[in-house]
Amino acid sequence: MEELAEKARGYGLIILAHLAVILSWHLFVVWGEVPSYVMPTPAATVVTLASPDYHWLDNTLVTAGEIFGGYALGVLFGVSLALIFSWVRILNAVFFPLFVSLNMIPKVALGPLFIVWFSYGLGSNIIIAFSICFFPILLTTARGLTEIEPDLIDLVRSLRASRWQIFTKIQLPGALPYVFSGMKVGAILAVAGAVVGEFIASDKGLGYLMIQVQSTLDTAAMFMAVILLSLVGISLYLLVTGLERICVVKDARLG
Amino acid sequence: MAAQPFIQLDGVRKVYRSRGEEFLAVSDVTMAVAEGELVSLVGPSGCGKTTVLKILAGLHPHDGGEVRIGNAETAFDAGRDVGMVFQQSLLLKWRRIIDNVLLPAEILGLPRKASRERARELLAMVGLAGEEDKYPYELSGGMQQRAAIARSLVHDPKVILMDEPFGALDALTREKMNLELLRIWSEAKKTIVFVTHSIQEAVFLGTRCAVLTAGPARMADTFDIALPYPRQLDIKTQEAFGEYTRRIYRQLDMG
Numbered sequence: 001m002e003e004l005a006e007k008a009r010g011y012g013l014i015i016l017a018h019l020a021v022i023l024s025w026h027l028f029v030v031w032g033e034v035p036s037y038v039m040p041t042p043a044a045t046v047v048t049l050a051s052p053d054y055h056w057l058d059n060t061l062v063t064a065g066e067i068f069g070g071y072a073l074g075v076l077f078g079v080s081l082a083l084i085f086s087w088v089r090i091l092n093a094v095f096f097p098l099f100v101s102l103n104m105i106p107k108v109a110l111g112p113l114f115i116v117w118f119s120y121g122l123g124s125n126i127i128i129a130f131s132i133c134f135f136p137i138l139l140t141t142a143r144g145l146t147e148i149e150p151d152l153i154d155l156v157r158s159l160r161a162s163r164w165q166i167f168t169k170i171q172l173p174g175a176l177p178y179v180f181s182g183m184k185v186g187a188i189l190a191v192a193g194a195v196v197g198e199f200i201a202s203d204k205g206l207g208y209l210m211i212q213v214q215s216t217l218d219t220a221a222m223f224m225a226v227i228l229l230s231l232v233g234i235s236l237y238l239l240v241t242g243l244e245r246i247c248v249v250k251d252a253r254l255g
Numbered sequence: 256m257a258a259q260p261f262i263q264l265d266g267v268r269k270v271y272r273s274r275g276e277e278f279l280a281v282s283d284v285t286m287a288v289a290e291g292e293l294v295s296l297v298g299p300s301g302c303g304k305t306t307v308l309k310i311l312a313g314l315h316p317h318d319g320g321e322v323r324i325g326n327a328e329t330a331f332d333a334g335r336d337v338g339m340v341f342q343q344s345l346l347l348k349w350r351r352i353i354d355n356v357l358l359p360a361e362i363l364g365l366p367r368k369a370s371r372e373r374a375r376e377l378l379a380m381v382g383l384a385g386e387e388d389k390y391p392y393e394l395s396g397g398m399q400q401r402a403a404i405a406r407s408l409v410h411d412p413k414v415i416l417m418d419e420p421f422g423a424l425d426a427l428t429r430e431k432m433n434l435e436l437l438r439i440w441s442e443a444k445k446t447i448v449f450v451t452h453s454i455q456e457a458v459f460l461g462t463r464c465a466v467l468t469a470g471p472a473r474m475a476d477t478f479d480i481a482l483p484y485p486r487q488l489d490i491k492t493q494e495a496f497g498e499y500t501r502r503i504y505r506q507l508d509m510g
């Protein structure tokens with residue numbers, strides 16, 4: 001009962017904080033007499049949703065598709081490669097340092113290149129989102145797979161545990177918190193990747209829409225696009241943390 | 256002591272080789288342990304106690320001398336007949352206590368139902384009845400170590416190797432665990448090699464005590480501890496107890 005009350009208070013505070021930000025935003029615009037092309041009121045921002053020219057639903061779905069697509073690929077390849085590296089030592093020795101270096105490249109700077117290679121549109125935006133979220137997922141998963149207590153390995157080796165038993169019973173479940181940690185970082189990056197792709201060249205999506213309304217100074221629509229983008233990002237993030245809650249015992253979760 | 260020792264180390268030597276360098280960790284260890292004995296192995300930090308234990312567990316090859324475990328009456332299977340307890344409990348965070356205890360049984364492929372039954376009995380024996388379905392983080396350090404002891408017994412090994420199992424506990428819990436260990440030992444009837452750097456603990460627990468010199472480990476002394484079991488904490492105030500501890504201090508050039 002008490003726990004429930006505490007939870008309710010927690011959520012209440014979160015909602016309150018958000019409402020406070022929206023209220024301050026409103027008051028700032030109204031009292032500061034900020035022109036609407038600089039900053040619209042919250043209400044004016046929401047009203048833009050009624051404008052059919054902006055195809056909000058279509059544009060949001062396109063961007064969400066790019067984000068989820070790139071992210072799914074990032075998780076799939078990031079986790080799989082980390083697993084392969086943990087099994088095939090020679091591949092790990094050759095490629096892991098390479099991936100650490102590749103991680104240093106500012107991936108968004110590759111955007112224009114990807115568009116040259118794959119032409120603009122859904123595909124290249126998915127690839128940009130993928131390339132930016134893939135590395136943290138690979139690197140943290142790989143780290144999780146190697147982070148095992150040496151004494152624990154001794155304990156199971158004294159029982160002549162097979163490589164496969166060590167992998168399934170210790171390595172893999174032990175790496176799971178790291179996988180999720182990488183996935184949470186990746187989720188945020190995937191959103192940025194997809195939008196950057198749309199900024200560079202595209203004919204659909206929220207990023208595209210932002211560039212369009214920039215020229216007509218419909219700042220309210222830009223605000224709305226940012227809000228929708230954030231909502232897509234938050235949904236993805238909540239999906240991942242929800243999954244983490246199911247898969248990883250409380251004490252083992254990483255930040 | 257029985258006619259034929261169960262564990263016999265004869266002039267055992269161990270050299271670690273890493274990056275072209277050789278390091279003599281154990282120079283000459285000779286000791287014999289009879290079946291059902293609880294032998295304390297005491298020596299200063301870094302003298303090679305863990306190394307001796309790992310040789311006994313079959314985890315490290317030794318470079319000289321002879322190691323024999325098992326005798327004519329009792330066979331010894333290196334992969335099945337060793338249970339280990341370390342300073343850290345090394346419980347898997349994502350497993351409930353009962354499933355942690357079952358880990359060795361799973362690795363050895365022992366029958367599930369019977370093992371589960373046995374794990375329950377062992378948890379009751381170490382004083383963790385009712386805690387089976389908790390996660391490790393829900394238990395105190397002392398309770399986690401109890402679970403680790405239950406885990407070391409679940410596959411019914413003939414030898415239990417303990418490497419400073421109570422070294423991370425506070426002084427009071429440690430004394431309590433010493434009493435508990437003696438009770439468990441008298442109930443489970445195992446041969447135990449107990450590594451510690453605490454002279455008091457070595458004398459309090461052991462039927463016999465082997466003293467190692469500062470590294471590279473050499474056997475300095477080995478003697479029977481003729482204090483009757485069951486032992487209570489007040490034996491520490493007895494003159495005989497003091498004699499034994501002084502004997503060890505002298506061996507370690509501290510008395």
Ligand SMILES: Nc1ncnc2c1ncn2[C@@H]1O[C@H](COP(=O)(O)OP(=O)(O)O)[C@@H](O)[C@H]1O
Pocket residue numbers: 271272273278280298299300301302303304305306307470
């Ligand atoms: N795997 C290893 N490689 C090289 N040196 C080691 C290794 N393990 C232990 N040593 C060294 O051997 C010596 C004895 O170590 P250890 O057996 O752990 O001592 P103790 O358990 O008595 O503290 C130490 O000096 C330690 O640094």
Ligand SMILES: [Mg+2]
Pocket residue numbers: 301304305306418
């Ligand atoms: Mg040690």
